[in-house]
Amino acid sequence: MDTKFSVALHILTMISESKETLSSQALAISVGTNASYIRKVIALLKNADLIHSQQGKTGYQLSKSPKKMTLLEIYYATQEINHISLFPVHQNSNPDCPVGKHIQGAVSPLFASAESQLEKELQVSFYWKQHILVSDTGI
Numbered sequence: 001m002d003t004k005f006s007v008a009l010h011i012l013t014m015i016s017e018s019k020e021t022l023s024s025q026a027l028a029i030s031v032g033t034n035a036s037y038i039r040k041v042i043a044l045l046k047n048a049d050l051i052h053s054q055q056g057k058t059g060y061q062l063s064k065s066p067k068k069m070t071l072l073e074i075y076y077a078t079q080e081i082n083h084i085s086l087f088p089v090h091q092n093s094n095p096d097c098p099v100g101k102h103i104q105g106a107v108s109p110l111f112a113s114a115e116s117q118l119e120k121e122l123q124v125s126f127y128w129k130q131h132i133l134v135s136d137t138g139i
Helices: 004-017 024-031 035-047 071-079 103-121 126-137
Strands: none
Touching (some): 004 024, 035 071
């Protein structure tokens, strides 16, 4: 798993809480990465209509209130998916093998349950989580 989700949360919190206009370079310094990676994550957030920018101006704004953003939609945006699928099962197991013919049926329900639980956990508002982050860090 990559870090785009946690970087997106960092970016969104910075945009939400900063009184200054933040460039991708300023965000990169805070995140501890390069500005091109920040721009890649920002493009994903823009494509999902979570943030926007004005042509000819530096900086970004949230497209909607953090109270109306969920961690799940941020996750979907950064992973470029619309359903969590963390545990794909190999498709070509040998049907003549005693393990191969049962493995998919044995692990698929477990994997689906874990993915469903993660989706439920990420349904919370970004604002709630972001508020805790800001309170704890003093941003």
